[in-house]
Amino acid sequence: MSTRSFASLRIGLLGAGRVASQLGPALLAAGHSVVFVWNRNPARAAALVDELPSARLLVDLALPLPPADVYLLAVPDAAVAPLLAATAWPDGALVAHLAGALPLSIFETQPAIRGGVFYPLQTFSPGRAIDWPAVPLCVEANDLAAETTLLDLAGSLSQHVRRLDSAQRLKLHVAAVFANNFTNHLLGIADALLAEAQLPPELLAPLVRETVDKALANSPFAVQTGPAVRRDAPTLAAHQTALAAHPAWQALYQQLTASIQAQL
Template identity: 45%
Template sequence: MKVGIIGAGNVATHLVKGFLAAGIEVPVVYSRTLASAQELANLSPSTKATASLNFQELPHADVYLIAVPDQALPELVPQFKFPEGVVVAHTSGTQPLEILQALSKGSAGVFYPVQTFSKEKEVDWRRVPICVEGSSPEAEETLLKLGQRQSDQVVVMAGPARRQLHLAAVFACNFTNHLWGIAQEVLQQAHLPASLLEPLVEETMRKAFLFPPFQVQTGPAQRGDTSTLEAHLKLLENLPQYQELYKTLTTSIQAAAKKK
């Protein structure tokens, strides 16, 4: 199976690396900027870089994966020209499969890897869940087989469930990472190293994987420790945006405790 990659950002970069490592040929990589496409194409001597939207005139692939920002999909999709009989899928957690209906030839699908990707950090693709969806049984089977070449957890998932999963992922990943960034900023103001909190964060995540998180919640909000909460809010007076976030999270924790 040969896979063409459309995009040159974080997701596209890891897809190319993952496919090549799995022995899957990547004949073509597209980016609006030819230099960005060429950077990825340099990973394999048989990969061609392109800034053309006409894939009918480029090395053939069996599957084309569109790994571009969600907001770019509606504008880009109608401009593509793909060969007949291919499967074209996007990698978005939120965009519906139907956004690819503008493609007049071939089958459409979704190939959504549930992971955070940064070019600077390698990932173990065997541990990355991949959600697939196809406009036909044949397209779905093709995407399933492709995913199984990379991952030990590949599931067929319709759009509504995939969007719920993506929402949950934002809370679990993006918001958690942001809170860790805030914690580091608070430490920096006191000239304290982040290493002091690393064991705490590691244990928190280990425990959250073993037990229902709301049931093992700790801290001043959970205890109703008003004096500590007020002291923390006072320390955040010079960071009003974080002070408001502290209040919101405190209220959420206390509401969850009452529900439990």
């Protein structure tokens, strides 16, 4: 956590999924109190409450919410708008969603609250510990006081806090999908191809590590290697033949080859 001194805030946490289950304990460790946890599945909310001594289980959003300095919406993107409409928010409440692709304008339907964004740029999976000081936290808000509160909250967790507007954050989110989700899918394909050949996935580990390290140290397009860059037609053709049993992967191979060659 940051070595700066930050005020302790009361947090209302709406959501108990992958992000909330990591964020709740991190907020507690940073000196904040989670005053309640709500989830559409009360059992999941109750399980998270058990990890947060200051929190209580909230079941009915139509009743007045317990007082909090910040209400964080750690729910799927599609659930944010319905949740905003269904909740009895206190007048002037500071409510922030955690989504990368949702604009700040989603709060315009709720003029009685102050809207904000508290976007952690990280992938969250069960059983994986998050190094919060290293996680970029992107903040946006409708007013200066709300922004200041969210920046302080972010600074209590992370050493990498940025103000980003909605357009910047959307581009960042798209970039993150390419860097994380698509890369992971491609690694899944590679893993499946190795399994077909009865080869261990560990064979690719040194290559993957070097690829990522090199891409982070350089402009990735500038250090691209492989048969597409060399325009090695025989190898490209052999790979296409090897993928004949997987037409979707074969088409993806062709598209990625064309994309690499378009950057040359």
